[in-house]
Structure formats: C-alpha cells, structure tokens
Amino acid sequence: MLKVLVAMDSFKGSLSSMEANQSIAEGFDRTGMDFVVETVPVADGGEGTVEALVYATGGRFVEKVITGPLGEKVKGRYGILGGGTAAVVEVAEACGLPLVSVEQRNPLYTTSYGVGELILDAIDNGCKEVIIGLGGSSTNDAGVGMLQALGFQFFNQEVLSVGFGGVELKNINKVKASSVPEKVRATRFRVACDVHNPLYGTNGAAYIFGPQKGATPEVVEELDQGLRRFADVVLEQFGIDLQGISGAGAAGGLGAAFAGFLQAELESGVELILGLTRLEEKLNGVNLVITGEGKLDGQTSMGKAPAGIAQMAKKHGIPVIALAGDVSEGKPSLYESGIAAYFTVVGGPVDLNVAMSPEVASGNLRRTAEQLGRVLGLVDGFGGK
Structure with a gap:
C-alpha cells in the first residue's frame, strides 16, 4: 500500500x-x-496564503469593507486560524494590483491604508498574532497608508497630516506614534517575505517593482526620492535604519513599515507557511x-x-x-x-x-x-x- x-x-x-x-x-x-x-x-506567502492557512488549521474567513488602493470602498477578506488567536492577511486583498484598472495604475496615488484596517479588525476579533503575505501590491507608499490606519501620524512642514500615496513621501517631515493603540503595539507580526530588496536605490522598491505597477521612469525617480526622504526622517527621529533592513523594499516598502515600526519578523514565506500547516x-x-x-x-x-x-x-x-x-x-x-x-x-x-x-x-x-x-x-x- x-x-x-x-x-x-x-x-x-x-x-x-x-x-x-x-x-x-x-x-x-x-x-x-x-x-x-x-x-x-500550501502557499508561499503570495496569492492563496489566507485560504491555505484557514483550511489547514480549521479556521474561518472574515469579510470587511475597507479602503481600496484608490481610496474607494472594497470588500476585503482575511482569515482567523484555528484556535482564534492568530490571523492571516494578504496585502493584495486591500491594495492588490488587480484592484486597480490598467488605466489608473500609478503608485504615486495608491495607498496601503486598507491593510491596516484589516489588521485592526483582526486585533478587535481577539487575535494576538497577525501573519502577513506581502505579494501583489499596487502601492509604493512605504506602508505609510497602513501605518496611518493603525494610528501613526505623518505631518508635512506645515504640521498638517499628509494624504495617501507615494506622492506624499517627499512631504513627510515628522512622524508621531503616540496615538498608536496599545493593542497594536502588543500584537506580534510575522511577515512572509521572499525578496531582499532595500527600500530605495536602483535595487529598491521603486526601481524594481514600480514599473509593473504603472510607474513611468519619471515617476520611478520621484518615488525613489520620496522613499529616501522618508527613510532619512525615520532615521533622524527614531534611529531606525529602514534602508538597512533586508526586504524593506517588498510590496512597495511595506516590508520597511512592518519591520521598522511594528517590530515584525520578515521570514521566508514558504518556511513560515509550511511550519504553520505542520507539513513536516x-x-x-x-x-x-x-x-x-x-x-x-x-x-x-x-x-x-x-x-x-x-x-x-x-x-x-x-x-x-x-x-x-x-x-x-x-x-x-x-x-x-x-x-x-x-x-x-x-x-x-x-x-x-x-x-x-x-x-x-x-x-x-x-x-x-x-x-x-x-x-x-x-x-x-x-x-x-
């Protein structure tokens, strides 16, 4: 047999x-x-991660209306794993490239805000750990949109809150974390990340991934300058070197946001998922x-x-x-x-x-x-x- x-x-x-x-x-x-x-x-942290982990652990799906990549309302889905204390979120559910028409694709204006809304809902549903699949984003906002949804505040030189999208990165002059709820600070984040790109530079988020999200060469250069500006502000204020984080450039800089602001572990996607499904x-x-x-x-x-x-x-x-x-x-x-x-x-x-x-x-x-x-x-x- x-x-x-x-x-x-x-x-x-x-x-x-x-x-x-x-x-x-x-x-x-x-x-x-x-x-x-x-x-x-099984999955490797990209498409299908939520479904694979929910079924493998006997969990359940949760649907929520969230902010889409262009600020519109979309229906997003995440999973709560069996046991009820861990959630799994795919960023593509909130800011994925398929959510933006070909004509509208421009990472200057897309936001990751909805990712933060899914995370908050999972925490409100009792989850102490959130597993993130980074694949397929339409954004290049360094995860600022997600962080805004979680309570971080970003201000320009006039001390006014900045808006959405990669276009705002160059305007950020100050970051405040005092309004971040304790429930967010207490959450453990594990991120499936299989790229090692830095945040900015010729091998960074804008130059490597921007074109496939609709960025022209001129837009790529503007985005890269914004990422550099953002990294400089964060280094000066918090002493966090976002550029030095391997994988910071993943998903338009969401890797930097998770590792730098939420103390997330950036892990091999396949190893993380296979471990959670107890394949061995x-x-x-x-x-x-x-x-x-x-x-x-x-x-x-x-x-x-x-x-x-x-x-x-x-x-x-x-x-x-x-x-x-x-x-x-x-x-x-x-x-x-x-x-x-x-x-x-x-x-x-x-x-x-x-x-x-x-x-x-x-x-x-x-x-x-x-x-x-x-x-x-x-x-x-x-x-x-």
Whole structure:
C-alpha cells in the first residue's frame, strides 16, 4: 500500500491549492487501487496564503469593507486560524494590483491604508498574532497608508497630516506614534517575505517593482526620492535604519513599515507557511509526495512552495514528483531542490486561456494523477490490493 501526500500550490488564475489537491486525489481514486491519499493546502506567502492557512488549521474567513488602493470602498477578506488567536492577511486583498484598472495604475496615488484596517479588525476579533503575505501590491507608499490606519501620524512642514500615496513621501517631515493603540503595539507580526530588496536605490522598491505597477521612469525617480526622504526622517527621529533592513523594499516598502515600526519578523514565506500547516509532521509514514504549481521553472527553486516541500521531504528520504501546467527547466535545476521527477499536465497544444480554465486544469491534473497511480501500481507492493 502506498501512502501519498498531495501538497499543491495554487495554479494562479485557475485553481486554488485545495482544488488542485482534490483533483489529484480524485485521479488516484480512479485507479481503483489501494492508495492512501492525504492532502494539505500550501502557499508561499503570495496569492492563496489566507485560504491555505484557514483550511489547514480549521479556521474561518472574515469579510470587511475597507479602503481600496484608490481610496474607494472594497470588500476585503482575511482569515482567523484555528484556535482564534492568530490571523492571516494578504496585502493584495486591500491594495492588490488587480484592484486597480490598467488605466489608473500609478503608485504615486495608491495607498496601503486598507491593510491596516484589516489588521485592526483582526486585533478587535481577539487575535494576538497577525501573519502577513506581502505579494501583489499596487502601492509604493512605504506602508505609510497602513501605518496611518493603525494610528501613526505623518505631518508635512506645515504640521498638517499628509494624504495617501507615494506622492506624499517627499512631504513627510515628522512622524508621531503616540496615538498608536496599545493593542497594536502588543500584537506580534510575522511577515512572509521572499525578496531582499532595500527600500530605495536602483535595487529598491521603486526601481524594481514600480514599473509593473504603472510607474513611468519619471515617476520611478520621484518615488525613489520620496522613499529616501522618508527613510532619512525615520532615521533622524527614531534611529531606525529602514534602508538597512533586508526586504524593506517588498510590496512597495511595506516590508520597511512592518519591520521598522511594528517590530515584525520578515521570514521566508514558504518556511513560515509550511511550519504553520505542520507539513513536516504530516510526512510521517508517507511514501511519496506530489507537489507543484502553475509553472515550474528556474525560479521555483528560489523560495517557491514546491521547492520548500521537496527540500523538507528530502530530509526524510521521501521522493517528490512535481506537476505543473507549464515546465521550463532553468537554473538552478529543479532537481537541486529535491524534486525527483516533474511532468506537465497539459496533453498537447492548446490555447493558454483554455488550459487555464478551472475545468480543463482540474481535468488535466486528474488525468495525470490517474496515470501516475497506474504506473506506481505496477511496482510490487505499490497500490495493489
């Protein structure tokens, strides 16, 4: 009898981790063989983190109307983990790039204020710890918007409160933290962060991530100057060197805000999530792990969930097979992460939109898993009744 643990990351824009896992489990079930298949939802701190942790811990979802990236009202969602004392928040829920139309994308004017509103709601719901997924923001405001929602105050030279967006960073002359509630100060923040970019400079938030958020070269330069100005003010007033924090430039500077003002731990996203889902404990007695994501390539080995899972399984001598919609071998090699073999689930030439439709992607995973199961069933003692 073969015990299989299925731990798929999401197929972004197509299937959630839960849906991908279920499709593979159904494929093995179709073989009619005596496999034991268990599933665990996973993520790496980006899209799908809330869902993965809520399902893995038996938690619940909470919806709240918050301030969107352009100041409009949007419906945001976060999770409260099983036990009720920890919450998980994806910044993309409040200030994600998909919330801003292509025509309106300009990080001079987008705010992270809604992230702070989600955090406050979680604290008001009894959470003492907040886990943050930083991926996918539309902002470059150094997290000032989020901090404003949490009670921090930012003033210009006329001692007037500054407004929203990266455009205001260059105007900040003074920061006050006296109005921050004690419940915020007492909260532990853990941040899933897999980039090491500094706050400003040619490798910083504006230059590296600004263009994909709609910033022109002129806007990038203005944003970078604002980030420098903000860092100088914080260093002078509080003695906090935001530029010296590895990962400060993540999510338009939200990394700096969490680490510098909220004493957050910036952690490897996949290690944080896999620890919270207790994946290593679930490897006990497992003969084979199946993982994967929408696309496997050289970047997979650089902190993505499948690589983290493979490395963990390798420590226990458990082989790992990876499945993906698309596979592009690169450097570092997928094998270096501990993946024993990988397969694309797409059966032949097909339009990308068709391949990414949930029904087709689910069917492809189901079919591939069934064929894997039938091959494994040919090995003596694997899968046979």
